[in-house]
Structures are given as structure tokens and as C-alpha cells.
Amino acid sequence: MRLFFATDIHGSETCWRKFLNSGRHYEADVIVLGGDMTGKALVPIVSDGGGRWHATLLENREELEGEEAVAAFEDAVCRRGYYPFRTDPDELRELADDEPRWHRLFHDEMLKTVERWMALADERLEGTGIRAFVCPGNDDQLDIDDVVQSAKKVELAEGRVVELDGYQMASTGWSNLTPWDTYREEDEPQLAERITRVVDQVTADPERTIFSFHCPPYNSGLDEAPDLTEDMKLKDAGRATKPVGSTAVRQAIEDFEPALSLHGHIHECKASTRIGRTLCINPGSSYEQGDLLGAVVDLDGKKKIKRFLLTSG
Amino acid sequence: MATTTAGDMPYQERSLFVRKATGLVRGWSVQDAFIYATFSINLITLGLYIFSYGPFIPKASLLWAVLLSGAYLLFQTIVYSSLIAVMPRAGGDYVWVSRVIGGGIGFVLAVCGWWFINWHWVPIYANILEKQFFQPLAAVIGWDSAVTFFGEAKGLFTASVITAVLAAFFISLGMRGYAKLQKFCFYGGVLGLLIIFALLLFHSKDAFINAFNSGSADQYHGPANAYQATINKGSYDGADNLGSLAFGTTVLLIPMIAFFNLWSNWGATLYGEVRGASDFRKNIYAMAGALVVTSIAAVIFFLLIAKTMGWDFYNSANNAFWSGTDSMGGVWPYPVTLATFFISPWLQFIVILLMSLWFFGWVGTVFLTASRVIFATAFDRILPEKVAQVSKNGVPYYAILIMFVPSLVIAYFYAYNATFFSWTLDATLVIAVTFVGSTVAAAILPWRKPEIYNASPIAKYKIGPLPLITAAAIAFLAFLGFCIYKWLQDDVYGSNDTGSLIYMGCLYGIALAIYLVSRIVRARQGMNLKMVYNEIPAE
Numbered sequence: 001m002r003l004f005f006a007t008d009i010h011g012s013e014t015c016w017r018k019f020l021n022s023g024r025h026y027e028a029d030v031i032v033l034g035g036d037m038t039g040k041a042l043v044p045i046v047s048d049g050g051g052r053w054h055a056t057l058l059e060n061r062e063e064l065e066g067e068e069a070v071a072a073f074e075d076a077v078c079r080r081g082y083y084p085f086r087t088d089p090d091e092l093r094e095l096a097d098d099e100p101r102w103h104r105l106f107h108d109e110m111l112k113t114v115e116r117w118m119a120l121a122d123e124r125l126e127g128t129g130i131r132a133f134v135c136p137g138n139d140d141q142l143d144i145d146d147v148v149q150s151a152k153k154v155e156l157a158e159g160r161v162v163e164l165d166g167y168q169m170a171s172t173g174w175s176n177l178t179p180w181d182t183y184r185e186e187d188e189p190q191l192a193e194r195i196t197r198v199v200d201q202v203t204a205d206p207e208r209t210i211f212s213f214h215c216p217p218y219n220s221g222l223d224e225a226p227d228l229t230e231d232m233k234l235k236d237a238g239r240a241t242k243p244v245g246s247t248a249v250r251q252a253i254e255d256f257e258p259a260l261s262l263h264g265h266i267h268e269c270k271a272s273t274r275i276g277r278t279l280c281i282n283p284g285s286s287y288e289q290g291d292l293l294g295a296v297v298d299l300d301g302k303k304k305i306k307r308f309l310l311t312s313g
Numbered sequence: 314m315a316t317t318t319a320g321d322m323p324y325q326e327r328s329l330f331v332r333k334a335t336g337l338v339r340g341w342s343v344q345d346a347f348i349y350a351t352f353s354i355n356l357i358t359l360g361l362y363i364f365s366y367g368p369f370i371p372k373a374s375l376l377w378a379v380l381l382s383g384a385y386l387l388f389q390t391i392v393y394s395s396l397i398a399v400m401p402r403a404g405g406d407y408v409w410v411s412r413v414i415g416g417g418i419g420f421v422l423a424v425c426g427w428w429f430i431n432w433h434w435v436p437i438y439a440n441i442l443e444k445q446f447f448q449p450l451a452a453v454i455g456w457d458s459a460v461t462f463f464g465e466a467k468g469l470f471t472a473s474v475i476t477a478v479l480a481a482f483f484i485s486l487g488m489r490g491y492a493k494l495q496k497f498c499f500y501g502g503v504l505g506l507l508i509i510f511a512l513l514l515f516h517s518k519d520a521f522i523n524a525f526n527s528g529s530a531d532q533y534h535g536p537a538n539a540y541q542a543t544i545n546k547g548s549y550d551g552a553d554n555l556g557s558l559a560f561g562t563t564v565l566l567i568p569m570i571a572f573f574n575l576w577s578n579w580g581a582t583l584y585g586e587v588r589g590a591s592d593f594r595k596n597i598y599a600m601a602g603a604l605v606v607t608s609i610a611a612v613i614f615f616l617l618i619a620k621t622m623g624w625d626f627y628n629s630a631n632n633a634f635w636s637g638t639d640s641m642g643g644v645w646p647y648p649v650t651l652a653t654f655f656i657s658p659w660l661q662f663i664v665i666l667l668m669s670l671w672f673f674g675w676v677g678t679v680f681l682t683a684s685r686v687i688f689a690t691a692f693d694r695i696l697p698e699k700v701a702q703v704s705k706n707g708v709p710y711y712a713i714l715i716m717f718v719p720s721l722v723i724a725y726f727y728a729y730n731a732t733f734f735s736w737t738l739d740a741t742l743v744i745a746v747t748f749v750g751s752t753v754a755a756a757i758l759p760w761r762k763p764e765i766y767n768a769s770p771i772a773k774y775k776i777g778p779l780p781l782i783t784a785a786a787i788a789f790l791a792f793l794g795f796c797i798y799k800w801l802q803d804d805v806y807g808s809n810d811t812g813s814l815i816y817m818g819c820l821y822g823i824a825l826a827i828y829l830v831s832r833i834v835r836a837r838q839g840m841n842l843k844m845v846y847n848e849i850p851a852e
Contacts, residue, residue: 010334014764018849025849040337042330056328058770059591079768082329089326096327106332139334180333221703227489232339236492237346237599243707267336270692273702289400289765292849298839307839310692312412313849 001165004028006283006294007214007264008137011039011081011110014290016117018313023130025313026296030164031130032157034264035137035173035214036285037117038110038144041082042102044092045070053086081287083109107141114144118151125153131164133157137173137214137264138184157212159194161201167299168204170258175215175265176246179228191215192248199252206277207303209258216263217250219243221273222282225266253278259305260297270310279305286312340592346599347606348499349492353579353678354607356614357502357671358441361648363572364611368632369805370565372551376615377558378566382574383608385792389748390600391785392755393578398593399758399769399782405682406751407689413754413761416846420695421824426747427686428716429820433737434679435480435720436727439472442676444645446669447472452532452644453662460533464643466728473724476676481717483677484684485708491677498674505667506610509652513617516655521621528654529641539640544626546640547633553625555615568796568806572741575748577604579678593771614648622651680716687712693845695831736816738808742800743817749793756786764851 004022009015016037023031045055045064053064055073057080064070070086077084085105087095095102125132134148135157148156155162157171174184176191186194195213202209216222223245227235244266253261253275261275263282270284270293283293291312298307331337354360367375396409406427411419443463451459462468483491516524522540529535536542551559577600618627630646633639639646649668653661688709691701700711726733759766759780766772766780774781800808832842 014851017851021849021851025847026844036335040331040334042332044328044330046326060770060773061328076768079764092326095330102330103332106330178335180335180337182333182335219705219707221701221707221709224488224707226338228338232337234338234341235345235489236496237341237343237349239345239349240489240492241487242489265335271688271701272692272698274698286400288768290768290851291400291765296844309694309840309842309844311845311847313847 001030001167001299002026002028003030003032003164003210003260003297003299004294005032005034005212005262005281005297006292007034007262008036008267008285008287009033009081009292010036010139010285010287011078011083011113012287012290013075013078013081015081015287015292016120018290018292020121020124020132022292022294022313023125023128023132026311028296029130030133032133032169032212032262033135034212034262035135036139036264037134037136038114038140039081039083040139042106042109043077043082043084044087044095045073045084046092047086047088055084057082078113079290083113085109110141111144111147114147118147118154122151122153131155133162133169133171133212135171135173135212135214136184138175138178138182140173141183159198161198161203164210166301167208167210168202169210169212170198170202171212172198173214176244176248178244179232188246188248191246192251195248195252199256202256206257207259208301209256209260210299211253211256211258211261211278213246213249213252213261213263215249215265216245216269216282217253217261217275217280218245218247220245220250220275220280222263222269222271222280223266224269226268250275253280259299259303262295272308272310277304279308281308281310283310341595343595343599343602345496346596347602348496350577350579350600350603351607352495352499352671352675353576354574354603355671355675356573356607356610357506357649357668358438358445358675359573359576360607360611362441362444363569365631365634365645366569367566368547368549368552368628368635370562370569371549372554372559373562373566374554374557374559375566375570376555376612377560377563378570379574379608379611379615381563382567382570383604385788386574386577386604387601388785388788388792389575390577390597390604391781392752392789394593394596394600395771395782395785396751396755396758397596398771399762399766401592405685405689406747407686409754410750411693412846413758414750416693416695416842417825417828418750420690420828421821422747422750423686424690424824424827425817425820426744428683429824430740430743431679431683431716432720432723433727433740435477436469436473436724436737437740438480438672438676438679439469439476439724442476442672443468443472445647445649445672446665448644449647449650449665450662450669452650453658453665455532457534460642460644470725470728473728474721476679477717477720477724479673479676480678480680481713484680484713485710487707491681495674495677498670501667501670502674505649505664505670508664509649509668510613510617512652512655513621516621518621518623520655521623521651524654525622525651528651532658533640533642533644535640535642540626543633543640544623544629546638547629547631547636548625549628549632552628552632555619555624565799565803565805568799571745571796574604574607575741575745577601578748579682618648622648680713683716684709684712687715694835694840694842695828732812735810736813738810738813739800739817742797742808743820745793745797745800749790749797752786752790752793756783756790758782 074084224241225244226238227240261280267285272281281295283295296309407423447463529539688701776784
């Protein structure tokens with residue numbers, strides 16, 4: 001069985017479309033998105049009247065004239081993983097002063113995008129025979145699970161074990177605590193309990209078991225993230241890195257020794273390693289560049305997986 | 314944020330609403346990035362060492378060569394800042410070239426330029442360690458046998474082992490530990506440099522002549538009136554040219570100076586997300602700032618040396634050393650040693666020790682970049698996955714091993730075999746060729762990867778019809794082309810040795826063979842390495 005795994009696409013329209021095409025491109029039987037599929041930012045496109053607009057992307061201010069220019073700008077924003085919305089100066093000012101209101105707007109735009117993505121998936125995956133799984137990550141709000149569940153051709157993997165052509169995949173997108181107080185994070189003991197609840201459902205042998213845990217195992221080389229100062233700046237210009245993975249995830253891998261363990265969460269830490277017999281992969285993420293980093297893995301039921309590639313699609 | 318108005322009241326218009334999410338940081342310090350770039354173009358270790366070769370191009374002005382090349386290399390900072398802005402967190406030259414031009418070319422250039430060649434840089438680093446640490450300190454405490462030992466082949470090999478062990482140890486500390494160490498070394502090194510500047514500023518030339526005459530006699534058993542003897546034996550036509558431009562000959566010094574100032578691009582590649590053009594500018598400020606400040610520091614050093622030691626003496630001392638007629642017992646005339654002849658031996662010892670922090674904060678770089686390349690190529694399955702394995706403590710022991718062991722073998726032959734030594738003379742050239750690959754990738758990037766380029770914060774920067782990245786890349790390519798041409802064409806750089814070219818050619822051949830064998834082996838295992846780079850359609 002050939003599996004393609006990608007993760008942390010954070011709202012990037014380009015990456016989602018590439019993910020949907022990845023099964024055919026890599027001749028994979030199963031495609032798995034490991035979490036953090038929703039975007040991080042809203043970009044206002046402000047009307048100046050008379051068909052003129054302005055907006056700022058990547059700190060570059062753009063003056064836009066006409067519907068075509070605005071639509072092209074919206075596409076660029078979506079490709080980057082942000083959510084565009086049209087507004088006027090007065091509304092924007094009110095929005096900026098009203099945090100709950102812009103959070104609601106963000107939430108609505110995010111859900112609308114996920115709904116659109118699921119509809120696109122249903123259309124693209126129809127008749128391909130490729131099974132697609134999504135397991136939301138710590139940055140994804142809880143209510144996207146319902147949207148994913150409503151899709152016909154995408155299966156929600158969170159908190160359960162799924163059967164894959166003679167293999168079983170146990171998944172969770174929850175992580176250990178982060179400095180950002182995100183939606184699906186908890187202390188290591190609680191995370192260990194959550195993982196145990198999922199892994200206890202596995203009935204397959206270790207060599208026919210896959211873990212898909214968003215958070216990478218602690219100190220594995222898959223979890224090196226830039227160290228931060230107290231005011232959330234990168235220490236030593238990003239050179240000082242430290243392991244931030246989960247001890248609970250590592251313990252679960254060491255105890256169960258599945259054939260494969262798939263991770264994400266730390267975008268800059270594209271890597272693969274072995275913990276015991278388990279092949280552990282974090283393909284990393286370059287969602288802002290529209291580059292779908294991923295992993296193609298051939299599972300043959302043997303104790304040690306040998307055929308895999310980290311891809312840059 | 315942009316300033317705009319709503320109704321009648323001016324206010325700061327919000328251009329981005331960012332929710333709570335992993336990886337969102339407030340930025341990074343230009344000062345920190347500047348520190349690390351300054352360590353890469355290391356004025357003390359690389360600079361002072363290569364400046365001593367100035368007499369090989371008589372009549373040329375070292376001062377103008379540093380200024381002109383420093384100013385021109387700002388194009389390099391634009392090229393690399395642009396590559397980082399378009400493909401951040403990408404892993405450097407290997408990833409840029411492999412993604413833009415091709416996997417095989419990327420692998421061969423990066424492996425030769427950042428891994429194989431760094432084995433050969435270990436004895437070069439060791440040479441500097443001997444000249445700036447062991448010999449001057451041993452001389453201060455009167456340990457003559459150590460001074461002699463570190464001037465011989467066995468001393469060079471010993472220093473190479475120490476260099477390799479230190480580099481491996483610093484890598485095993487992890488990036489966080491190494492970054493802290495570098496910062497400590499930077500501030501200590503700057504303090505040492507300020508002391509040297511003060512010593513040179515507040516002493517007269519007469520005082521220096523007296524201090525040198527007695528210091529060289531006491532510590533290096535030099536002749537009486539060693540100052541004059543040095544000038545007599547080492548002087549040459551043009552030795553006193555400090556500030557005269559002499560463009561035609563000065564420009565020939567630039568390929569030599571590149572040994573010191575070609576490395577500002579060893580800059581940061583890890584940044585926070587949802588950031589844009591300001592990061593590009595900050596990156597330029599850090600790299601270009603390091604280049605400009607280091608060039609200015611070099612000029613200040615030259616002016617102080619000229620004022621207090623005499624520029625003709627400085628060049629004569631270097632010339633005499635390389636021609637074996639010096640007055641310091643065959644020991645390299647380390648300007649720090651010379652400047653500290655003014656003070657008592659124990660203070661001299663402390664200042665030389667302080668200045669050695671420029672070496673100890675820098676030595677890890679000889680393996681650090683290589684380890685990144687080894688990891689990146691292993692993750693692309695070209696090298697075996699084993700080489701990217703880390704221990705439970707995060708130590709990349711296999712990667713360290715394949716850097717450490719070959720470097721010792723190379724160092725042994727470098728120290729004991731004159732023919733092999735001559736083969737290694739192209740060490741700078743090979744890295745410059747790697748830069749050519751990345752710079753070509755930068756030049757064609759807007760056309761080869763239009764979607765990624767157009768989505769980057771630098772897409773709007775243009776010079777006339779050309780994207781800024783392309784224009785800067787063309788300018789930097791001209792610099793690299795000139796240097797490579799001169800290195801290959803002119804004996805004076807010591808790098809157009811036929812044996813060296815054949816040897817380096819063999820290294821490229823080995824890299825190519827590894828790539829091709831890997832493709833075949835992976836294909837037999839059912840893995841097509843083309844899949845690593847092939848882009849998935851996004852329609």
C-alpha cells in the first residue's frame with residue numbers, strides 16, 4: 001500500500017489543491033493530511049470608492065483598480081493561506097476596535113473555506129478509489145471536525161483507528177502545550193491519556209500499525225523549533241533551536257513500536273528518524289510558498305519500512 | 314500597518330488580523346543576525362591571515378581592496394536575502410539549487426562546496442589556530458619547544474585534531490548551546506579588538522619600534538634592532554602603499570580578499586511566519602551590516618597599524634615571513650602579538666586569549682553547514698538515512714563521524730605531504746563554484762518558479778525591467794566569475810595548480826557518482842528520486 005502524507009497547510013489554497021491531486025501524482029492509495037489545515041490571518045481589502053481598493057500583503061501595499069485586480073489579489077491571499085475579505089474604511093475601523101467581532105469574522109471565513117475545500121475534495125476524489133483522511137491539528141478549531149465529517153470523500157481521523165487495506169492508523173491532532181495557547185493542546189499526562197485511549201483501539205500487529213500524531217516525539221530530531229524570548233521573539237535570530245516535541249508521543253512510539261509514525265507541527269523541522277523499529281517522519285511545511293512538503297511511504301507489512309521519500313511538491 | 318484616514322480622523326489602518334496559532338512570533342533581532350554574519354566574515358581569523366598575503370600583489374592597496382570588494386559584495390547580500398525571502402527555512406544552497414535548477418546539480422555543488430571541501434578547511438582552520446593561539450601564547454610564557462612544535466607538521470596535525478574535536482563538540486552541544494557560545498565569544502572578541510585598537514591608538518611609532526625590538530628578542534629570540542632588520546629583509550616596491558588606489562593592481566587583490574569577505578551569506582534561514590518585506594530588509598541589514606562594519610573595522614585596523622607600526626613594516630613583516638627571512642623565529646607576525654608588545658607578558662597573554670575567542674566562536678562553522686547539507690541530502694534519500702540519525706540527546710553522531718574522520722585523514726596528508734597540500738589550494742574556489750550555482754538559481758528563479766516568486770514579498774522590487782533578485786545575481790555572478798577566472802589563470806593566488814584542479818575534479822566526480830549510484834539503488838528499491846522534486850499540479 002502506498003500512502004502520501006502532508007501536514008500543516010494552514011489555509012493555503014495551493015497546498016490543498018496539490019493535496020487533492022497528490023494521490024494520482026504519486027500513485028498513492030491513501031492520502032493523509034496530518035493537521036493544522038486552517039489559516040492564521042485575515043487580510044482586509046479596503047474600498048476607496050469608484051471601483052478602487054487597497055490592501056496589504058506581506059507588508060507590501062497594493063492599490064487595486066477594478067474587479068479583476070481585486071479577484072487576482074484575493075487569489076494571491078488564498079494561495080498564501082490567509083483569508084481575504086472586502087470592507088470599507090469605516091467598517092475596518094470598527095472591526096479593529098472590536099476583537100470579538102473580527103474573531104467571529106475569522107471563524108466564519110475559516111469555516112466557509114473548509115466547507116468549500118470539502119466540496120472540492122468530493123468533486124476531485126470521486127471515482128479515483130483514493131481514500132483521503134484529515135486529522136485536524138492543534139491550530140484547528142474544534143468545530144471544523146463537523147465540516148470534515150460532512151464530506152463524502154474525506155474521512156475524519158481524529159481520535160480513532162481507521163482500517164486501511166490491512167493496516168490500522170491511529171490518529172490525534174492534539175499536542176502538548178505551546179506558547180500560543182492553541183485550540184487542541186494539553187499537558188503531557190492528559191495527552192498521554194488521550195493517546196492511550198486511541199492506541200488501545202488498535203488490534204493490528206505493530207508492523208501493520210500507523211500512528212498519525214500531529215505533535216512529533218520529543219528530542220527526535222523531528223521537533224527542533226527556534227527558541228523564543230519572553231516577548232515571543234526568535235532568540236539568536238532563529239539560530240538557537242530546542243526540542244519541543246511531546247514525551248507522551250515518544251513514549252507511545254517506544255511502547256507500541258508501530259511500523260510508521262507520521263507527524264507535523266514543527267514546520268521548519270523536515271526530517272525522518274527511527275525510534276526503535278518505527279520510522280518517524282515530519283515532512284515539514286512550506287505552505288506560505290505553496291510548496292506541498294510531504295512523504296510517500298510504501299508499506300509492505302515487514303517489520304521495518306524501507307521505501308519512503310520526503311517530497312517537495 | 315499603513316497610515317490612512319476614515320472620515321475626518323487619521324488613524325493607523327489595520328492591514329492584517331492574526332489569530333492565535335503556533336509559530337507566530339514577533340520578529341527577530343537584526344543585532345543577533347548581525348553577530349553571526351560578522352563571525353562568518355571573521356576579520357581576525359580569516360581577515361588578518363589573508364591580509365598577510367598582501368605582498369604577493371605588490372603596489373596594490375589592501376585598504377582599497379577591502380573597501381571596494383566589501384561594497385560590491387552588497388549584491389551578494391541582496392541575492393541571498395532574496396533567496397531566503399522566496400524560499401525561507403529551505404536549508405540553503407542545496408535546496409535552492411536542487412529545486413530551481415535540478416537535483417543532481419544541487420547535490421554535487423552542495424556536497425562538494427559544503428561537505429567535502431570542509432574536510433580540507435579543517436587544517437586551514439588549524440593553521441590559523443596555531444598562528445593566532447598556540448604559537449603566540451607559548452611565546453609569551455617562554456615555552457619555546459611549543460612554539461617550534463606548532464610550526465612543524467606534527468604541530469599542524471595536532472592542531473587539526475584539536476580543531477576537529479572542538480568543531481564536533483560544539484555541534485554536539487546543539488544549536489542553542491552553540492548560539493550562546495558564539496554570542497559570548499563575539500562580545501569577548503570585540504572587547505579584545507577594542508583593546509588592540511586602543512593600544513595602537515595611544516602608542517607612538519617610536520614606542521612600537523622599541524617594544525617590537527625588545528619583544529621579538531625576548532619572546533622570539535629575534536636579532537637586535539629587529540624592526541629595521543624586518544624592513545631590510547622584507548621590504549619591496551609598493552610596501553608602503555596604504556591609500557593610493559592603484560586600481561589596476563588593487564583589483565587583483567580582491568580574489569585573494571574573498572577568502573575573508575565572501576561569507577556574509579552564512580545568515581539566518583529560520584524566521585517566523587506571516588511576515589513579509591520587513592524580514593527581507595532586516596536580512597539585508599544583518600548581512601550587509603556585518604560586511605560594512607567588518608570592512609570599516611579592517612580599515613581602522615590598517616590605519617592604526619600604519620600609524621603605530623608603519624605600513625611598510627607591516628607588509629615587510631608579512632613578506633619576510635612568507636619568504637623565510639623574518640625576525641621572529643619563523644613565527645607568523647600576528648598583528649595582535651605585535652600590538653601587545655606594549656604591555657606586560659601576563660596582560661599580553663590575556664589579550665591574545667581574548668582575541669582567540671574570534672577563533673573559538675567560529676570553529677564550529679567548519680562542520681555546522683556540512684551537517685545541514687548532509688541532513689538535507691539524507692532526507693531526500695540520496696545519502697543513507699542513517700547519516701541523519703540523532704541520539705536521544707540530539708547529537709547527530711553519524712553526521713559528525715563522516716565529517717570528523719575524513720577531515721583527520723585529509724589533515725594528516727595536508728600536514729605531512731607537500732604534494733597533497735598543493736592539491737588543497739582550491740578550497741575557496743570550490744565554495745565559490747557552489748555560490749555560482751545558487752546565484753544562477755536566484756537569477757532565473759522568477760521564471761523557473763514564477764508562482765513561488767510572485768507570491769513572495771520581493772516580487773515588487775525591480776531594477777528597470779529586471780527583478781531585483783536577477784539584477785543582483787547578475788552583478789554577483791560577475792564578481793564570482795572574475796574571482797574564479799583569476800584563481801584559475803594567475804599563479805599568484807596559488808590555486809591554479811594542475812594537481813589541485815584534478816583533485817578537486819575528482820571530488821566533483823565522487824559527488825556525481827554518489828548521486829547516480831543513489832538514483833540507481835533507490836530505483837531498484839522502487840523509489841524514483843525524481844519524485845522528491847516534481848511539483849504536484851495545483852489546478
